[in-house]
Amino acid sequence: MPHDGHHHDHDHDDEGSELSPLALRVKALESLLVEKGYVDPAALDVMIDTYETKIGPRNGARVVARAWTDPDFAQWLKRDATEAIASLGYVGRQGEHMVALFNTPALHNMVVCTLCSCYPWPVLGLPPVWYKAMPYRSRAVIEPREVLKEFGVTLPEDKEVRVWDSTAEVRYLVIPERPEGTGSLSEDQLAALVTRDSMIGTGLAKVPA
Amino acid sequence: MFALMNLVGDIGGWSIDEDRSACESMAPGDYITSSYYEHWLHGAETLLQKHGLATRDEIASGRAATPSRAATPTPASSVWPAVTARGSYQRQARAPALFEVGDAVRTRNIHPTGHTRLPRYLRGHAGEIIAVHGAHVFPDSNANGRGEDPHWLYTVRFNAGEVWGGGSSHLIHADLWEPYLESL
Known part of the structure; x- marks a missing residue:
């Protein structure tokens, strides 16, 4: 059977040579x-194939890189994220009503769905396992700073x-802060610094090597 | 599993609200000790039976034993147009919004037995309206076969210290429908 489920949406403990009951x-x-x-x-x-190779976090990274380089686009994103993101071609299921959250030196945004696993598919694809798991869903709203530390992010x-x-x-969609020292980078080079986690708010954009 | 349910949903015709509600319909003890994936599978098996697409025995055996409903499965060529179709959950408002940005509100301390999107940890807490999104499909009605029943949707900001006590200093935001809120 072609769909062995090994690439999507199941728990790590289902992996292995024997198929679990689930x-x-x-x-x-x-x-x-x-x-x-x-x-069919x-x-x-x-x-x-669509959600493995076509719709994923590289889409969101393009949105962020454009926001970093084009002030007019950043303003549009703040005013009407749904239309601004649609202008780059990222539309569809679970992206019907988009809001962009801009991180600044003074504030950090972080996204969760405590009730299920709501996630902006057109820009980030399907959520990682931890995003759907009870520990993240419950702790993100109770002790976000502690959760962030476990992701390697310690905030002032x-x-x-x-x-x-x-x-x-x-x-x-979280718009992470643009790393320092990236003034000369192209939009493509900037997009490569934007991680999935930085757009959920559990990470920061990468600093260029 | 994700792909499977997206495709069979095209035939089943259930809404996203009914789907979420079905995922939550496990016995509480089972729900809390099982993975998200199991919630999803439970929801799928529940919806297939409820909508008459498959029987309990068929689901257990994995083999068809009753006639199928006449249906045309989504063809491969329709997948991309379907997942990238622009939709909206906003509807015509039936009444003016009760609240505006800046208003102080309190979430109602209600405990409906059916599906709801008012999280338990945010019931009975004071917050502030920071955005008004228009009237949106109301899950509490739509999940339970009572139609879309649109209500005004707001983003409400809460201080974590007010919600959890202690020294929490972060801010929590949730998107809440007007029936969940009262003036403060």
Whole structure:
């Protein structure tokens, strides 16, 4: 079967040579839905390929790099992130209502979905396992500074932390601070510094080597 | 699994709210001790039975035993247009907004037994409206077969110290519908 699930959306403890009971349940469901004519296996392949190779955090990185280099675009992003992001071609499911959150020297934004796993797919693709797990979902709103430390980010005490719980269909994209010493870099080079985590707010943009 | 449910959802015709509600419909003890992936699988199996697409026995065996509903599965060529289609959850408002940016509000201390998007940790707490998003589809109605029932949606800011006590100093924001809020 082409969809062994090894690249998407399952827990690490399902991995290994033996299929776990959970993986077997999913395989049974897939076989059933194909047999009953509800799902076309070719469409499954396209859907998987779409979120593995076409829609992912490199999209969001383009948005951030443009915001860093084009003040007019940054203003548009603040005013109407949905349209500004759409102008770069990133539209669709789970990106219907976008808001951009700009980190500054004085404040740090961080995004969570305490109720499920809401995430801005058109700009970031599908969420990492930890984003969907109970520890991140509960602790991000209780002790964000401690969670950030575990991600290797220690913020100054006087920096304000703003946590955004995605409880409706509004989706949040963090615009990390532009690293110092990047004044001469091109938009492409800047985009390479923008990590997935920096756009969730659990990381910072990379400093050029 | 993600791809599977996105595609079968095209045939099932359920809303995102009904999907989330189904994922939450496990016995509480099972819900809290299982992974997100299991919640999702549980939701899928629940929706397939509820919408008459498959029986419990079929799901257990993985083999079809009853006639299928007549349906055309989403073809491969329709996947990209579907995932990149521009949608909106905003609807025509039926009444003026009760609140505006800057208003002090309190979340209602309510405990509905059905699906809701008012997090338990934010019930009965004081906050401030910082954004008004228009009227949006109301999950508490839409998940439970009562239609979209649009209500005004706001971003509300809370001080963590007010929510959790102690010395917490961060700010928490949530997107909340008007029926979750009262004037302070």
